[in-house]
Amino acid sequence: MADTTPLPAGSSSPGSSHPGTLGRLHRLIRSNWISTLGAAVATVAAMGLVTTLALEGRQGWDSPYLGLLTVVLLPLVTLGGLLLIPFGLLLYRRQLAARIEALSDRPMRTARAVVMLTAVNFLAVGTAGYSGAEYLSSQQFCGKACHKIMWPEAEAARSSPHANVQCVQCHVGEGAQGFIHAKLNGVAQLLGTFRNDYHRPIPTPVEDLPPTKAICERCHSPRRYLGTKLVVKTHFEPNEKNTGFVNVLLMRRGGELPGGRVAGIHWHAHPSSTVEYLPGDVRRRTIPWVRARFPDGRVEVYAAEGFQSEPDSAQLRRMDCTDCHNRVGHQFATAEEVVDGAMATGLIPRHVPFIRKKAAEVLQQPWTREGAAAGIRAAVTKVLAGTAATPDELQRTAEALSSGWLRNNDPDRKLEWGSYPTFTAHDGCFRCHDNKHKNAKGEPIASKCSTCHVVLSERQENPAVLETLGIRPK
Ligand code: HEC
Ligand code: HEC
Ligand code: HEC
Ligand code: HEC
Ligand code: HEC
Incomplete structure (x- = not known):
């Protein structure tokens, strides 16, 4: 079937022996398997790229895996596919004319159908790629x-x-x-x-944790004025009566005040201040040397007693969010915190003499992950024997303690109570604020209790302040 009507540029006619530009390209591409493969690969990748970009628009760039796929991988694959086309033509240049001839009687309609169907496939590939990248980031x-x-x-x-x-x-x-x-x-x-x-x-710290500017500060502003925060902490004494007490604090979180003054705990992380320190050990649990640049431009160096030499600047670390909020992603509790928490919420009966002390001891035993639940239950049964505890109370105590142990311990991994201390408390702050880090004039880093918080009540059973505030601990 020969068609003699002139065709507009760029189009082609089915089976025409004088195809348009598209038709000619199509025949060239199909003339050898390498060019065909190249074209297929390039199209799959390009469609994938279009689909991931379109889907990503909905979500923002918050998945780095998706970023890699769209920014690096798919364009590279598209390029590779495109390069294969001329490569195939070059390789099979001798047979080129004969092959194009052989192709000329195949109807183009089939080819178009194939292209349409593959386009649908490509969309599927893109979606699969997108979900894959999403899954890798989940x-x-x-x-x-x-x-x-x-x-x-x-x-x-x-x-x-x-x-x-x-x-x-x-x-x-x-x-x-x-x-x-x-x-x-x-x-x-x-x-x-x-x-x-x-x-x-x-090991922590995670050596190559990205700077917190690239992680935390995408969601939290280091300038924001947070003001003060009321903190109420309930504890129990390890004595016969399991005496309950509360600590009540007003934390001076601070930040940037209207007018630009920077105050309170968050001054260390404000963009206008720089606190650099020398870690005394790989876990940064000790800090012998600190240099602070204040928002007004003043610079002070504080060194621990007996530490004289100025450290090499390559060893210094600039303090950021995770120097205090080191457990913000994964807080692990101590045995005492587990017991205090369970007693405060009434899971462990307070009327049992020495229960605070004994429950903490049960948690400190060297359990295995397989044996913990049964072992802790047996130990609790022994502790409660001969007391006024009901079977129900025994059940709840055993459950609270075993779930607390299982959450915070994994002997295979050497994860134990206290493996990962929290630096947003005295352990962290007193690495510097211990009254022993002094500047050249002998002045220590501010270490009065009121620098960081107002202590409204300490170790009191029923502090009046809670009454005033209308909060009564259970
Ligand atoms: C809100 C931020 C945040 C999120 C979300 C987060 N992490 Fe972390 N992760 C941290 C910080 C901060 C550290 C401690 C880094 C340091 O001290 O240098 C850490 C430490 C770790 C460590 C080292 C061991 C340890 O316990 O300190 C592992 C392993 C880890 N994270 C895995 C994960 C996994 C798996 C997830 C997702 C389920 C996750 N993290 C989610 C912030 C986060
Ligand atoms: C994707 C956004 C995002 C990132 C990244 C992120 N945070 Fe948060 N963070 C939040 C949100 C949202 C909350 C509030 C959660 C709530 O109140 O339930 C929060 C809560 C907090 C709190 C309050 C905790 C509490 O007990 O109330 C602290 C502290 C904190 N983030 C610090 C950090 C630090 C440090 C990092 C970096 C290691 C970080 N965040 C990374 C979104 C984020
Ligand atoms: C010098 C230590 C330190 C640094 C550095 C620090 N914080 Fe904090 N931050 C604290 C303390 C302490 C609190 C009060 C927490 C409390 O007592 O519950 C706090 C409170 C917060 C809160 C409010 C939640 C709450 O429980 O009060 C957020 C959110 C927060 N910090 C985020 C950040 C981010 C983001 C950075 C880095 C830009 C940062 N912090 C740097 C010590 C620090
Ligand atoms: C790496 C050492 C270092 C660590 C760790 C550290 N600080 Fe500081 N902090 C400093 C230095 C240096 C100053 C400035 C000297 C001064 O004010 O005496 C300072 C000042 C402060 C101030 C006074 C800010 C103002 O208004 O003038 C507060 C509040 C504070 N720190 C709270 C904390 C708290 C809370 C923690 C623990 C969560 C902590 N710091 C951990 C070094 C440190
Ligand atoms: C450098 C800052 C800083 C200094 C100085 C400081 N503290 Fe604290 N203190 C903190 C932080 C941070 C916490 C943890 C708050 C939280 O858990 O939300 C804390 C917690 C406490 C708690 C509650 C502990 C708990 O878990 O129940 C008490 C009580 C307390 N401090 C008393 C004091 C007293 C008394 C002084 C003075 C001798 C003092 N602190 C000095 C930063 C400081």
Whole structure:
């Protein structure tokens, strides 16, 4: 069937021996398998790119994996596919004429149908790629599928204020660079997991945690004035009566006041101040030397007693959010905190003499993950024997203690009580605010109680302040 009507440029006619530009291109591409493959690969990748970009628009750029896919991988694959086309033509140049001839009697309609159907396929590929990248960034993947060992962090993250923040939003920096860095590191971790020779406990600080400007500050402003915050902490004494007491504090969180003055605890992290320090050990639990640049430009150096030499600036670390909020993603409790919490909420009966002390001792025993529930139950049964505790109370006590133990311990990983101390409390602050870090004039870093908080009540059973505020501890 020969068609002699002139055609507009760019179009072609089915089976025409004088095809338009599109038709000619199509025949060239189909003239050898390498060019065909190249064209297919380029189209799949390009469609994938279009789809991921379109879908991503809805969500913002908060997945670094998606960033890598769209910014690096798909364009590279498209380019590779496009390069294969001329490569195939070059390789098969001898047979080119004959092959094009052979193709000329195949109807173009089939070709169009194939193109349409593949376009639908490509959309599917893009969607699959998108969901794949999303899955790779999900808490499920990080905490369970791949990082099986990290279940305690995943578990702790789920019950933290950041329950809906994905692991990668804190652990992977922005863009493709952050992603590649994290993945190279991930390969090493994966090898460690296979060989079962990874560090136990998993070391902190996480050396290559991105700077908090790239993680925390995407959601939190370091300038925001937070003012003061009322903190009420309920504890119980390890005595016969399990005497309850509360600490009531007004925390001076501070920030930038209207007018620009920077005050309170958050001054360390304000963009106009710089606090640099020399870590005394890899875990940053001790700090012998500090240099502070204040918002007014003044610079002060404070050194611990006996520490003389000025450290090499390469060893210094600039203080940021995680120097205090080190457990913000994954807070692990101490045995005492577990017991205090369960007593405050009434899960553990306070009328049992010495229960605070004995319950904490039960938690300190060297349980295994398999044996903990039964072992703790047996130990609690023994502790409660001969007391007025009911079977119901025994049940709740055993459950509260075993779930507390299981959440905070994993002997396989050497995760124990106190493995990861919290620096947003005295342990962290007193690394510097211990009255022993002094400047050249012998003045210490401010260490009065009221620098950080107003202590409204300390170790009192029924402080009047709670009455005044209308809050009564149970
Ligand atoms: C809100 C931010 C945030 C989120 C979300 C987060 N992390 Fe973390 N993670 C941290 C910080 C901060 C550290 C401690 C870093 C340091 O001290 O240098 C840390 C430490 C860790 C460590 C080292 C061991 C430890 O307990 O300190 C592991 C493993 C870890 N995170 C895994 C995860 C996994 C898995 C998820 C997701 C389920 C996750 N993280 C989600 C902020 C976060
Ligand atoms: C994706 C956004 C996001 C990122 C990233 C993020 N946060 Fe948050 N953070 C939140 C939100 C939202 C809340 C409030 C949760 C609530 O009140 O339930 C919060 C709560 C907090 C709180 C209050 C905790 C409490 O007990 O009330 C602190 C402290 C905090 N974030 C610090 C950090 C630090 C430090 C980092 C970086 C390591 C970080 N956040 C990263 C969104 C984020
Ligand atoms: C010098 C230590 C320190 C640094 C540095 C620091 N914080 Fe805080 N931050 C605190 C303390 C202490 C509190 C009061 C927490 C409390 O007592 O409950 C607090 C409170 C907060 C709160 C309010 C939640 C609450 O429980 O009161 C948020 C949100 C927060 N910090 C985020 C950040 C972010 C984001 C950064 C980094 C830009 C940062 N902090 C840097 C010590 C610090
Ligand atoms: C790396 C050392 C270091 C750590 C850790 C540290 N600080 Fe500071 N802090 C300083 C220095 C240096 C100053 C400035 C000197 C001064 O005010 O005497 C300061 C000043 C302060 C001030 C006074 C701000 C003002 O209004 O003038 C407060 C409040 C404060 N810190 C609270 C805390 C709290 C709370 C923690 C623990 C969560 C903490 N700091 C941890 C070094 C540190
Ligand atoms: C450098 C800052 C800083 C100084 C100085 C400081 N504290 Fe604190 N204090 C804190 C922080 C931070 C917390 C933790 C608040 C929280 O858990 O929300 C805290 C918590 C407490 C608590 C509650 C503990 C609990 O878990 O129940 C008491 C009580 C307390 N401080 C008393 C004092 C007294 C008394 C002094 C003076 C001798 C003092 N602090 C000096 C920062 C400081």
